[in-house]
Structures are given as structure tokens and as C-alpha cells.
Amino acid sequence: MKRLLRAAAVLAALSLFLGLSLGLGSCSKKGDEPKKLYIFNWTYYTPDSVIAKFEKEYNCKVVYDSFDSNETMFAKLKAGGSNYDIVFPSADYVSIMINQKMLAPIDRTKLANFRNIDPLVLARSKDYDPDNKFSVPYYMGAAGVAVNKTKVKKYERSWSIFSRKDLKEKMTMLDDMREVMGDALAFQGKSVNSVSDADVKAAEELVNKTWKPNLLKFDAEAFAKGFAAGEFWVAQGYAESIFAEYDAAKRADVDFFIPKEGGPLYIDSMVILKNSKSQDLALKFIDFIHRPEIYAEFCDAFGFPATANVPARALKKGDMWYKAEDLAKCELKLDLGADLEKYNAAWQEIKVGK
Amino acid sequence: MTRNYGKIYAGPQALWLTVFFAAPLAIIVAYSFMKRDLYGGVLPQASLEAYRSLANPTLLSVAWRTLWVSFIATVFTILIALPCGYSIARSGNQAMRLFLVIVPFWTNFLIRIYAWIAILGNEGFLNDLLKILGLRTNSVQFLYNQGAVILVLVYMYLPYAILPLFSTIDKFDFTLLEAARDLGATRMQALMKVLIPNIRGGLVTAVLFTFIPIFGAYAVPLLVGGKDAYMLGNVIADQVTKTRNWPLASSISMGVTVLTGLAAVIFAATSRRTAQHVVEDSGIGPLSATAGIPSGGQA
Numbered sequence: 001m002k003r004l005l006r007a008a009a010v011l012a013a014l015s016l017f018l019g020l021s022l023g024l025g026s027c028s029k030k031g032d033e034p035k036k037l038y039i040f041n042w043t044y045y046t047p048d049s050v051i052a053k054f055e056k057e058y059n060c061k062v063v064y065d066s067f068d069s070n071e072t073m074f075a076k077l078k079a080g081g082s083n084y085d086i087v088f089p090s091a092d093y094v095s096i097m098i099n100q101k102m103l104a105p106i107d108r109t110k111l112a113n114f115r116n117i118d119p120l121v122l123a124r125s126k127d128y129d130p131d132n133k134f135s136v137p138y139y140m141g142a143a144g145v146a147v148n149k150t151k152v153k154k155y156e157r158s159w160s161i162f163s164r165k166d167l168k169e170k171m172t173m174l175d176d177m178r179e180v181m182g183d184a185l186a187f188q189g190k191s192v193n194s195v196s197d198a199d200v201k202a203a204e205e206l207v208n209k210t211w212k213p214n215l216l217k218f219d220a221e222a223f224a225k226g227f228a229a230g231e232f233w234v235a236q237g238y239a240e241s242i243f244a245e246y247d248a249a250k251r252a253d254v255d256f257f258i259p260k261e262g263g264p265l266y267i268d269s270m271v272i273l274k275n276s277k278s279q280d281l282a283l284k285f286i287d288f289i290h291r292p293e294i295y296a297e298f299c300d301a302f303g304f305p306a307t308a309n310v311p312a313r314a315l316k317k318g319d320m321w322y323k324a325e326d327l328a329k330c331e332l333k334l335d336l337g338a339d340l341e342k343y344n345a346a347w348q349e350i351k352v353g354k
Numbered sequence: 355m356t357r358n359y360g361k362i363y364a365g366p367q368a369l370w371l372t373v374f375f376a377a378p379l380a381i382i383v384a385y386s387f388m389k390r391d392l393y394g395g396v397l398p399q400a401s402l403e404a405y406r407s408l409a410n411p412t413l414l415s416v417a418w419r420t421l422w423v424s425f426i427a428t429v430f431t432i433l434i435a436l437p438c439g440y441s442i443a444r445s446g447n448q449a450m451r452l453f454l455v456i457v458p459f460w461t462n463f464l465i466r467i468y469a470w471i472a473i474l475g476n477e478g479f480l481n482d483l484l485k486i487l488g489l490r491t492n493s494v495q496f497l498y499n500q501g502a503v504i505l506v507l508v509y510m511y512l513p514y515a516i517l518p519l520f521s522t523i524d525k526f527d528f529t530l531l532e533a534a535r536d537l538g539a540t541r542m543q544a545l546m547k548v549l550i551p552n553i554r555g556g557l558v559t560a561v562l563f564t565f566i567p568i569f570g571a572y573a574v575p576l577l578v579g580g581k582d583a584y585m586l587g588n589v590i591a592d593q594v595t596k597t598r599n600w601p602l603a604s605s606i607s608m609g610v611t612v613l614t615g616l617a618a619v620i621f622a623a624t625s626r627r628t629a630q631h632v633v634e635d636s637g638i639g640p641l642s643a644t645a646g647i648p649s650g651g652q653a
Binding site: 069071072074075078096100169176177212215216217218221222225226229230231337338340344347348349351352353 | 392393395412413471475498576577579581592
């Protein structure tokens with residue numbers, strides 16, 4: 001009797017499960033399916049409103065998957081289990097993906113809005129993709145320094161702020177090797193892509209001996225929340241993260257600047273994968289992004305200056321934390337290949353702390 | 355006509371362990387002996403490079419720090435869990451108290467870490483309280499240091515220690531304590547010499563359940579730790595996601611797995627032996643045999 005009961009219970013559970021999954025399965029097969037565009041992008045890097053407009057205009061469905069670092073994006077693509085159309089890698093990964101023959105060439109004749117892209121950005125993108133054969137710039141920016149002006153009254157807009165002992169344990173920098181090492185290299189007047197042992201060593205010394213003792217922590221995950229909560233008063237990081245934590249009324253309390261010495265610059269690009277099944281739709285999406293009013297909408301959502309798109313600058317309405325001109329002294333981070341190991345070793349030394 | 359269903363019943367578990375434990379572990383072992391691909395992943399060539407780079411002094415000092423933090427956190431966890439387990443076992447409404455121990459588990463792990471950030475922050479509840487009480491005028495820096503890491507780790511793993519301790523203490527025959535008092539032991543002596551040796555099995559389980567996960571901690575040092583909170587779990591994650599050295603990440607994982615595995619085996623073996631010693635030496639063998647042996651089997 002007991003066994004019978006148990007069998008009945010198991011059967012009931014099974015049928016419930018099967019019923020549920022069948023039920024769910026059946027609703028998605030109604031009408032003819034709109035075309036789908038698969039996008040693989042940084043976590044919330046294209047506003048929902050922009051995507052909704054694109055879906056409406058082209059009667060398609062956009063599937064937005066996100067990644068949090070180039071490395072995880074690349075690993076997922078290499079593992080092969082993906083059918084993405086457009087990916088948004090940073091400069092160094094564009095060149096890696098070109099070398100690995102993962103990208104489809106971009107048909108420029110189908111991009112009417114390509115002419116809107118700032119020639120200065122295109123000039124910089126030559127370093128990783130000459131003639132933009134495989135990539136279209138999406139956004140150019142740099143990490144900067146946010147200062148809580150209610151707590152820190154006088155300061156210089158320079159990386160030297162991290163040398164200030166009076167702000168000890170009130171400052172954070174990103175937990176990001178290329179960013180922090182790049183800042184130290186730029187501060188010492190060196191290239192952020194330097195592979196000279198002496199340069200890397202000097203940068204390591206500066207971070208380890210002078211900056212780190214004044215830092216509370218290296219943080220790339222929650223720095224904006226901590227900064228907004230008043231845990232620390234100076235944070236090196238991305239403007240959009242800080243922007244998201246402050247409503248318009250409180251923004252006057254914060255000064256965000258790109259230090260006068262410059263620093264590492266990034267360009268995130270849109271690329272089409274070679275095995276994409278909707279290359280036409282993908283090109284339409286890329287062209288759509290560079291419509292001035294759409295580009296302005298994207299930038300306004302994050303407090304960005306319209307760095308990559310010139311006509312969008314006149315259409316922007318919202319606040320922005322820095323201007324495209326502030327990036328003039330910054331230098332694009334490039335793929336260092338095997339020499340990256342030098343940075344790894346220095347960064348381990350810094351993180352472990354001796 | 356009885357058939358032996360043992361193998362069929364064990365099937366799902368065997369499948370589960372193969373797919374989610376043995377196979378991933380085999381992949382990690384394989385990766386640790388391969389050559390690194392410059393852009394993440396591995397090249398199909400055998401290499402001992404990953405194990406050679408283990409012997410690097412910075413890595414060893416992280417390992418040492420991790421060991422130290424795990425040790426301190428485990429000691430605190432056990433010291434708090436022991437009286438908790440005892441009081442639950444002796445209380446009239448065990449179900450209610452156990453329920454209260456388990457309730458925090460209904461909340462997501464990360465949310466509980468952020469809750470601690472809200473409590474310990476410079477503008478957090480604790481600092482506010484200190485200021486309202488007039489004990490401090492400016493904030494105390496509770497967050498972003500080793501103390502915060504240990505505090506949150508103890509909080510996170512406390513239930514893992516309370517539950518096994520409770521279950522062994524619950525089986526303990528408390529009349530033994532009375533007998534010890536009758537024979538002249540003080541209250542403390544009775545607890546130390548009769549209770550503790552008899553719940554050794556639960557203690558070992560509690561230590562293993564807290565020490566091993568703490569040794570691999572990643573999110574807690576990342577979120578509440580300061581600039582010196584870098585632990586082995588963070589090194590492994592960085593090797594995979596930032597420096598793209600998968601073989602090194604695998605070899606560190608192997609090192610951690612082998613070390614904790616060895617520690618578990620040695621710890622369990624010695625504790626069983628000492629538990630038996632106590633039974634034989636203490637002269638209360640016949641009495642404690644009923645209470646002591648079943649708990650020893652839990653390790």
C-alpha cells in the first residue's frame with residue numbers, strides 16, 4: 001500500500017512537470033516568427049529604449065546576451081556554443097578576433113551613417129583594425145577619477161591625487177591590471193602599452209609603494225555604490241557606473257575628471273561574426289546605432305559624451321561627466337600578446353602586496 | 355523473488371556525481387597539465403609549466419594568508435556554534451530554533467553580503483548607532499579590512515557548523531554529565547572531559563564544513579575585503595577571467611583540492627582514533643560507548 005502511494009506521488013509529480021513543460025512549449029508557436037538578431041554585449045551597454053525602437057522599425061526580435069569582461073566573451077565564443085550576430089569587443093579583442101578569423105568583413109556601402117563617426121576615433125581605430133574592415137566603433141571612453149566635493153575641497157586634477165596621504169583609506173582604484181598600470185605609466189610620461197621592463201617596474205613601484213598605501217581597496221564591482229554611500233571620497237572608475245548611482249539633484253556634489261596626464265583609452269566596437277546568419281539585419285543595427293538621434297539617446301542614458309558620433313553631440317540633452325576633448329591625451333590600450341605576462345607579474349606583486 | 359534494487363537506486367546519484375563532480379574535476383586535472391593558450395583556454399600539448407609556476411613566492415604568500423584567515427574564521431565559527439548547538443539540543447522547541455538558524459538561507463548569498471555592507475559602512479547602521487549613543491563623533495572604519503572578511507565569513511558558514519553539532523549533541527546522553535558531576539567533576543570539567551570527546555564526530559564535520567568552503571572563498575573577500583584581502587579563490591578567478599591563464603588556475607585549484615582532501619582525511623582519521631582513546635582511557639567506556647560511537651561515524 002505504502003509503495004503504491006509513493007509510486008502514485010512520483011507519477012503525479014512527473015505528469016505535473018511534463019504538463020508544465022509541454023504547456024510552456026506550446027505557447028511560443030503562434031503566427032510567423034519575426035526575424036531574430038542575436039547581440040552579445042557588455043552588461044547593459046545599449047539602452048532598452050534603443051533596442052525597442054529598432055525592433056519596432058525592422059519588425060524583428062533582438063536577443064541581448066551580456067558579458068562582463070572581454071575574456072569571458074572570448075571564451076564563450078571560442079567554446080562555440082553560440083549563434084551571435086553582433087559582438088561588442090574592446091580594441092585589443094577586435095585585433096585578436098581578426099587574427100583568429102572570427103569576423104565577417106563589414107560592407108561599408110550599407111552603412112549610410114558611417115560618415116557620422118568622428119574621424120579622430122577612426123584614426124585611433126587604425127591601430128587595431130586598419131581601414132575599419134571588420135569593426136565599427138561604438139563608443140570611445142576612458143576611466144577617470146570621481147571626487148566627492150563635499151568631502152575633498154582642494155585637489156589637483158591629476159593621478160597624483162592617489163599620492164595624497166591625507167586621503168589615506170578614503171580612495172579606491174579599479175581592480176583592473178591594464179587600467180591601474182596604465183595610469184601609473186601615463187603619470188610617469190610613458191606609453192600605456194609600454195613593454196619595457198624598466199617602465200613596467202617603475203609603474204609597479206609607484207602603485208605599490210606610493211598609491212596603494214593610501215587606497216582602501218582595489219574594486220571594479222561595487223566602487224560606485226561605495227562612493228555614493230560615502231564610504232570613500234575618491235574613486236577611479238567608469239563615469240557611467242557613478243552616474244547610475246546619483247540622481248540629477250546630487251550630481252553637483254561630484255567632480256568626474258580625466259586626469260591631465262591622460263591614461264588608457266578604450267574603444268568598444270561592433271563586429272559581425274563570420275558565421276552570423278543575419279548579416280543584413282546586423283548591418284542595419286550598426287547603421288541604426290549611428291543615427292544621430294539614436295546615438296544621442298544612448299549617450300544620454302549613461303551620462304556619456306557622444307565621443308564616436310559627431311552630429312549626435314548637438315542633439316544630446318542630458319548631463320555628461322566628461323567631454324570628448326578630455327580624452328585627447330589618452331592612449332588606446334592595445335593587445336600586448338605574450339608581453340602581457342610582464343603586467344601580470346607586476347599586478348600580482350601589487351595585489352598580494354609586499 | 356526479491357531483486358536487488360541497490361544498483362538502480364544508486365543510479366541517479368552516481369550519474370549526478372559523474373556529470374557534476376567527476377567530469378568537471380577530470381577537466382580541471384587535464385587543463386592543469388596542458389599549455390596555456392595566449393587568449394584564454396588551453397592548447398592540446400602536455401606541459402608541467404602550470405605546476406612550476408605554483409612555486410612562486412607571491413602565490414605562496416597568498417596561500418599562507420588564505421590558510422590563516424580560514425583558520426581564524428573556523429575557530430570563531432566553532433566557538434559560536436558550539437553553545438548554539440548545545441542550547442538548541444537542550445531547548446524545548448528545537449524545531450523553532452532550527453528554523454531560525456535556517457531562515458537566513460532563504461536570502462541570496464550576495465544580498466546577505468550587501469546587507470553586511472549596509473550594517474558596517476561608514477554611514478551604516480552600526481556607525482549611526484554609535485553616533486546616536488554618543489560613543490563616537492566620526493565613523494569607525496569597519497569595512498574593507500581583514501576583520502570584516504572574517505566576520506562575514508563566520509556569519510555565512512555558522513549554520514553549517516551549528517547543524518552537525520546540534521545533531522550530535524542531540525544524541526548525547528545528558529545523564530553522563532550528571533554522572534560526571536556525581537563523581538566529583540566541576541561543571542566545566544564535565545563539559546570538557548565528557549561532552550566534548552563524545553561529540554567529536556560532529557565537531558569534525560563542523561570544522562570540515564566551514565574550513566573547506568572558507569578556504570575557497572571568493573565573493574566575501576572581493577566585496578568586504580580591503581586592499582590586502584586577496585585570497586586563493588580570487589587568484590583562481592583572476593587567472594581565468596583576467597590574465598587568461600587557465601592551466602595555472604587549474605593547477606592552483608588542484609593544489610587546493612589535494613590539500614583540503616588530505617586535511618579532511620587526516621583530520622577525520624586522527625579524530626576517530628582519539629575518540630576511541632578517550633573511550634578506553636577515561637574508564638567510562640561502557641557508558642559512553644552508546645553515545646560516543648554513533649557520533650564518531652559522522653565524519
